[in-house]
Amino acid sequence: MDEHGTCGHHDHAHGDHAHGHGHGPVRTADLVARAERLAQDLGLQFTALRRRTLEVVAEEGRPLGAYDIAERLSAPGKRVAAVSVYRALDFLTEHGLVHRIASRNAFVPCEHGHGAGESAVFLICRSCGSVDETISAEIERSLDRTLAQAGFKPASRIVEIEGECGACQGRGEASRTEPC
């Protein structure tokens, strides 16, 4: 559907710091380590499927759909169904290891080890397809104030901004779909 750029194709084998892309230095290993610690602490099962799902998402430099993930997890003899991926993603999102980008129906690794209360702002670049996750206490405060005033008790927050990232503004704007 939205084959935005072949941003994350560089297969840089490994060893070099897995800065997947533009500015998302989510290191897969760090994220996996965090997951393992979390599972340990809470008595949860960080299964192979969940781990591989997390790795796939972390290694891509842009949001991945569930079916894309399923495809990447599948091998000639061994097909992974999307429904299994959804279940793994449920687990991962529930525990803050990946985030769902509602406006794209796609998933990105969590770039912060944010506390439960904090909510992120996602900056989605239309040119290169990258997603940057930031946190702003100021925005949180404004939101809290507005919500309180409206008598609304928030449970989850979605803040997604689409536009053009700094890197893409530099290069010729419409230099389409190129990796950052």
Add this chain to the structure above:
Amino acid sequence: MDEHGTCGHHDHAHGDHAHGHGHGPVRTADLVARAERLAQDLGLQFTALRRRTLEVVAEEGRPLGAYDIAERLSAPGKRVAAVSVYRALDFLTEHGLVHRIASRNAFVPCEHGHGAGESAVFLICRSCGSVDETISAEIERSLDRTLAQAGFKPASRIVEIEGECGACQGRGEASRTEPC
């Protein structure tokens, strides 16, 4: 999928407009009038399909999916395909007459005649399914500041808060799915 109550249609006439918009029934007639004026001014075609689509969305008190709309627009002999509804919705969203709720894949009427620059905050109640649209200059400012700092040039903004609306907090929490 989500048959959340038949919420809309409360004329809570009196004045506790805490946040300047009275989350009441968007007057369908007003919205249609606005559309007609807009089409007139810009030389656009406010066709029957677009008008009926707008009316259906405006008359419902909660977000409607494209297929729901198609169903409501269809009559025994005359079926309206979802794809036509999508095209009408494209037109309506493009011109700020309806909004898309990304987290629900559904549409609500615009409750403000907001200027192009302004972006809305949507308060989505998990209990009754209603959606309240508010605008906060403070939030806009915080966002702008964060975006500028990140060197990100925004094109569109999505802010959606899920939780429990004031009315539903009063009544027994889990009295789910009841009209407000």
Add this chain to the structure above:
DNA sequence: GTCCGGCCTGTTACAGTGTAACGACCGGGC
């Protein structure tokens, strides 16, 4: 040991979401 129950995964089936492509119709402008 066996049995049981919970959790995870595989599988099938299905409903909902969204777009692409083609053709017809209708309104001007020329």
Add this chain to the structure above:
DNA sequence: GCCCGGTCGTTACACTGTAACAGGCCGGAC
């Protein structure tokens, strides 16, 4: 007249997401 642009009907298709059921695995109770 003819063309051109925009709208709409139709078909087809791909993607998104959930429900339901079955099998496996593991740990605890007995």
